[in-house]
Amino acid sequence: MTLDAVAREAGVSPATASRALNGTTRVRDDLRTRVRAAADLLGYIPNAHAQALASAEGNRTVGLICHDVSDPYFAGIASGVMRAAAEQDLLVMLASTFREPSREIAYVSMLRAQRARAILLIGSGFQDRAWERAMDAELNPYVRAGGRVAVVSRHRSLRVDTVQPENRAGAAELARALVALGHREFAVLTGPPELTTVADRLAGFREGLAGAGIGLGRVVRGAFTREGGHLAARRLLAAEGPRPTCVFAVTDVMAVGALAALREAGVRVPEDMSLAGFDDIPLVRELSPPLSTVALPLTEMGERVIALALRAPSAAARSRVVRIDGEVVLRGSTAAPPGS
Amino acid sequence: MTLDAVAREAGVSPATASRALNGTTRVRDDLRTRVRAAADLLGYIPNAHAQALASAEGNRTVGLICHDVSDPYFAGIASGVMRAAAEQDLLVMLASTFREPSREIAYVSMLRAQRARAILLIGSGFQDRAWERAMDAELNPYVRAGGRVAVVSRHRSLRVDTVQPENRAGAAELARALVALGHREFAVLTGPPELTTVADRLAGFREGLAGAGIGLGRVVRGAFTREGGHLAARRLLAAEGPRPTCVFAVTDVMAVGALAALREAGVRVPEDMSLAGFDDIPLVRELSPPLSTVALPLTEMGERVIALALRAPSAAARSRVVRIDGEVVLRGSTAAPPGS
DNA sequence: ACCTTACCAGAAAGCGCTTTCTGAAAGCGC
DNA sequence: GCGCTTTCAGAAAGCGCTTTCTGGTAAGGT
Numbered sequence: 001m002t003l004d005a006v007a008r009e010a011g012v013s014p015a016t017a018s019r020a021l022n023g024t025t026r027v028r029d030d031l032r033t034r035v036r037a038a039a040d041l042l043g044y045i046p047n048a049h050a051q052a053l054a055s056a057e058g059n060r061t062v063g064l065i066c067h068d069v070s071d072p073y074f075a076g077i078a079s080g081v082m083r084a085a086a087e088q089d090l091l092v093m094l095a096s097t098f099r100e101p102s103r104e105i106a107y108v109s110m111l112r113a114q115r116a117r118a119i120l121l122i123g124s125g126f127q128d129r130a131w132e133r134a135m136d137a138e139l140n141p142y143v144r145a146g147g148r149v150a151v152v153s154r155h156r157s158l159r160v161d162t163v164q165p166e167n168r169a170g171a172a173e174l175a176r177a178l179v180a181l182g183h184r185e186f187a188v189l190t191g192p193p194e195l196t197t198v199a200d201r202l203a204g205f206r207e208g209l210a211g212a213g214i215g216l217g218r219v220v221r222g223a224f225t226r227e228g229g230h231l232a233a234r235r236l237l238a239a240e241g242p243r244p245t246c247v248f249a250v251t252d253v254m255a256v257g258a259l260a261a262l263r264e265a266g267v268r269v270p271e272d273m274s275l276a277g278f279d280d281i282p283l284v285r286e287l288s289p290p291l292s293t294v295a296l297p298l299t300e301m302g303e304r305v306i307a308l309a310l311r312a313p314s315a316a317a318r319s320r321v322v323r324i325d326g327e328v329v330l331r332g333s334t335a336a337p338p339g340s
Numbered sequence: 341m342t343l344d345a346v347a348r349e350a351g352v353s354p355a356t357a358s359r360a361l362n363g364t365t366r367v368r369d370d371l372r373t374r375v376r377a378a379a380d381l382l383g384y385i386p387n388a389h390a391q392a393l394a395s396a397e398g399n400r401t402v403g404l405i406c407h408d409v410s411d412p413y414f415a416g417i418a419s420g421v422m423r424a425a426a427e428q429d430l431l432v433m434l435a436s437t438f439r440e441p442s443r444e445i446a447y448v449s450m451l452r453a454q455r456a457r458a459i460l461l462i463g464s465g466f467q468d469r470a471w472e473r474a475m476d477a478e479l480n481p482y483v484r485a486g487g488r489v490a491v492v493s494r495h496r497s498l499r500v501d502t503v504q505p506e507n508r509a510g511a512a513e514l515a516r517a518l519v520a521l522g523h524r525e526f527a528v529l530t531g532p533p534e535l536t537t538v539a540d541r542l543a544g545f546r547e548g549l550a551g552a553g554i555g556l557g558r559v560v561r562g563a564f565t566r567e568g569g570h571l572a573a574r575r576l577l578a579a580e581g582p583r584p585t586c587v588f589a590v591t592d593v594m595a596v597g598a599l600a601a602l603r604e605a606g607v608r609v610p611e612d613m614s615l616a617g618f619d620d621i622p623l624v625r626e627l628s629p630p631l632s633t634v635a636l637p638l639t640e641m642g643e644r645v646i647a648l649a650l651r652a653p654s655a656a657a658r659s660r661v662v663r664i665d666g667e668v669v670l671r672g673s674t675a676a677p678p679g680s
Numbered sequence: 681a682c683c684t685t686a687c688c689a690g691a692a693a694g695c696g697c698t699t700t701c702t703g704a705a706a707g708c709g710c
Numbered sequence: 711g712c713g714c715t716t717t718c719a720g721a722a723a724g725c726g727c728t729t730t731c732t733g734g735t736a737a738g739g740t
Contacts, residue, residue, distance in 0.1 A: 001481070002696060013720045018698060025699095026718070043481050048453040049389040049399075050696035053725045057698090059389075060450075061433070069409065069434075070419035070622075070639075079410035082436040086443065091450050093401070094409075094434035096422040103426065110400070110431050113388035141341070141383055226622075256626050263628075282410075282566075283623040286596050288603075299410075342726060353690045358728060365729095366688070390726035393695045397728090 001044055009038035021046070052115060061091045062306065063111035066122040067099050071225075071253060072281035073298065077122050077152060080302020088310070090117070099224070101131045108138045118148035118309035124195035125155040132157055150309035152301055155196045161308040161320045163301050167197055167278075168204035170294040170326030171248075174276060175208025177328050178246050182336045183274065186217040187244035189232040189254050191224040198224075201250045201278055217244050222254060229254030233261035245273060245337035252277035252284045252293055259287060259333070270335035280329060289332030296326050341384055349378035361386070392455060401431045402646065403451035406462040407439050411565075411593060412621035413638065417462050417492060420642020428650070430457070439564070441471045448478045458488035458649035464535035465495040472497055490649035492641055495536045501648040501660045503641050507537055507618075508544035510634040510666030511588075514616060515548025517668050518586050522676045523614065526557040527584035529572040529594050531564040538564075541590045541618055557584050562594060569594030573601035585613060585677035592617035592624045592633055599627060599673070610675035620669060629672030636666050 007017035012031055020027045020035035027035075038044075052059040064081055066074040078094060085092045093116065097104040104121075111119050119142065125132070135158065139149055143160075152163040178186070188205060191198040206216045218239065222232030229249055236247065247262075249255035255277030262269055269275050269289055277284060280295035304322050347357035352371055360367045360375035367375075378384075392399040404421055406414040418434060425432045433456065437444040444461075451459050459482065465472070475498065479489055483500075492503040518526070528545060531538045546556045558579065562572030569589055576587070589595035595617030602609055609615050609629055617624060620635035644662050 001485070003698095004696075014697080015699080015721080016719055019719090022698085028718070031719085043477070045449060045452050047393070047455065047696055048450075049392040049455060050725090051698075052389040053387070053393055053727085054696075054698040056725085061454075068419065069422060070412070070415045072410070072412070072415075075410045075412075075415045078434075079408065079436065082409060082434075083438070086436070086438070091433055091447075091454070092435065093431055094418075094422075095432065096419065096426070098423070098426070107431075109385060110388075112385050113391075114401075114431070115387065115389060137383070141385075145341075256623075260626060283596075283626070286600060286623070286627060288628045343728095344726075354727080355691080355729080356689055359689090362728085368688070371689085387726055390695090391728075393697085394726075394728040396695085 001042060003044070003046065006035065006038045006042055006044045009042060010034045059115055059117060060089060061093055061114060061116050062118040062120060062309070063107070063114070063116040064092050064094045064120045064122065065097060065104060065107050065111075066094070067097055069094065069096050072283060073251070073253065073279050074122055076281065076298030077302040077305070080299035080304075081120060081306045082302075083299070084303045084306045101126045101128065105131075105134050105138055108135070108142075112138065112142050112147070116147070118150065118306070120305055120309060121149070121151040121154060121158075122305070124153055124197040125151075125158060127155060127194040127196060127199075148309040150305050152305050153197050159319050161322075163305045163308065163322045163324060165296050165301070165324045166326055167200035168207070170296075170328070171201040171204030171250075171278065172208035172211075173326075174248065174278070174292075174294050174328050175205045176211065177330060178248070178274065178276065178334065179209065179212045179214065181246075181274070181330075181334060182340045183246040184214055184337070185242065185244040185246070186214065187236055187247050188216060188219045189229055189236070189247060189249040189258055190219055190221050191228065191250055191254065193221070195224070198250055205248055224251065224254065226253055226257035226260075229257030230261045231257070233258035234265070237261070237265050237267065243273065246334070247273060247275050249275070249277050252279040252281045252291060255291055255293070256284065256287070259291070269333050272338055274334040274337070276334055278326070285331070287333070292328075292330045292332075292334040294326035295329045296324060300324075341382060343384070343386065346375065346378045346382055346384050349382060350374045399455055399457060400429060401433055401454060401456050402458040402460060402649070403447070403454070403456040404432050404434045404460045404462065405437060405444060405447050405451075406434070407437055409434065409436050412623060413591070413593065413619050414462055416621065416638030417642040417645070420639035420644075421460060421646045422642075423639070424643045424646045441466045441468065445471075445474050445478055448475070448482075452478065452482050452487070456487070458490065458646070460645055460649060461489070461491040461494060461498075462645070464493055464537040465491075465498060467495060467534040467536060467539075488649040490645045492645050493537050499659050501662075503645045503648065503662045503664060505636050505641070505664045506666055507540035508547070510636075510668070511541040511544030511590075511618065512548035512551075513666075514588065514618070514632075514634050514668050515545045516551065517670060518588070518614065518616065518674065519549065519552045519554065521586075521614070521670075521674060522680045523586040524554055524677070525582065525584040525586070526554065527576055527587045528556060528559045529569055529576070529587060529589040529598055530559055530561050531568065531590055531594065533561070535564070538590055545588055564591065564594065566593055566597040566600075569597030570601045571597070573598035574605070577601070577605050577607065583613065586674070587613060587615050589615070589617045592619040592621045592631060595631055595633070596624065596627070599631070609673050612678055614674040614677070616674055618666070625671070627673075632668075632670045632672075632674040634666035635669045636664060640664075
């Protein structure tokens, strides 16, 4: 099942067989058909490793690194990447880091070893000096050797092409919309502060409120998961002092947990308390009440990031940034505050 | 950044450098540390392709083929696969076929070319003679060449190791539970009949009802998606004749769409009509009412299928089947029929 | 002191391809 | 008909590794 076998079967040299199969150079018609027939007969499949090794020509795989495939946010983006990749006959190597920085770096290294054509990093980077340096040390040689890198929502310190959701502006706009509904007392359910996405959304929300002269209110931190949101909401309700009339969870996934916690505590949404999230993952539309959020076009973001990576490298070494606007979508989970 | 460069830097032969780095054979301590140091200094990363080519030793990637990553069912299984793969330092190549049989075969072929250590097929096969033959033609040479294949919920015609959810038994048990609630008038929202999963669940549900002397009722077909479920439910409601008191959607994803359709039509769940799904994808717990369903341990199924593939090939050439029981979970979406 | 083992570094042969490079045959103008 | 370019098949040189095989040196046995 090697090229040599095919060549022998067809009675030509391996060189000719290679050319006939790949169409690199003109080959006499009769020889070409003979080679093709022999390949079919033998069920020949070229060894991609040998091909990658012999031809400087990059191979047909791109690496995709995300925090967790089972998180709908990443799944949505990954889906867009795959669709675009399929169109170009590229294989996607998808890795979940389970939010461990070291594993992320290990994956980049494996992808480098595979000579992946491009490496896509999805999801916030870690705001950690040592980690950033290590990541840079992996990525720089890769890029210098002709590798492509593109990311979505990363730290700017990584000087690579970026698809950047407008977290800050989106959160600010959401805040204004919530204020417009009449809310004055807020609380925020936030994730790990070392994730840039969290920092940006928090800052944006604060800004939006500040424009109306309102403070951020209580900020409760939780894990970046449904359970994190659930726990954070419980802690919020348990805290003493007046309750906010509106809660913002920095991601929809957390908001889903929060909604459950509110319901369990007998707090009606939106009658007693309004709740909003961020991302617009598919499921939040199905909740009752459906969740207000800032919608991000996840699939499109996936398509954009792979397109960015595959595009001819910019002559100027400057990294490109594609900004993605979030759209505030007010649904049933937000309403005017009680007694207004 | 080649091994040769490292060897030269360390003042040893490439052979020694290789051995020092991989620990294949004993190498004098001072040489080994010198080689390691040189590798670090140069930022050496072995070329995985060259390694794969030189050593018959299989490489460190496994292929995972599913219909759609953004479907929570597949995402859940994929997540389990990734966790297990990460523990063994394996890279997962994940491909979405978007339910196109031809694309599935193309991916298997690419994975073969990559000499993936194992190929995992997730999700129903297509009941189509030509397709089955083509798939067999890809898989057989792969297995004969030492490749491993494992699948979850496939057609039995594929003679490979299988993780098999007990679709039939689970659906039957669900039917009995629903009958026990008092229901006598049913309807089923079903997916493409060429998917074996659909066929099995449908058959199981029919069996369960038959045990109580009840017929299946109206069967409405839709796509295997939320929209498919939505549309099927609308068509069901639009049909003339008496309405069923209980609807079974063959997957949770379809049930989610159905729930939305029922709500839109002003049908209260479960007061006017009960609704149940299958799979227990994470989101259905969050709905109101939370969906009754047959729970499948998705992550575990992912772990099992990769373990199956990686296990030493059975001496007997028989393919192994791991059966996964579904557990009927009755939640708020099902209740006694109206007026009982 | 001599010969056998044991150990370990280096030389060299591939792994399965692609891609120059080489050269034979054919096509062209004069 | 002769020298020219053009076309295209085959020989051969790698791509970057691993792994036998070979051989030199040190240790051990008699």
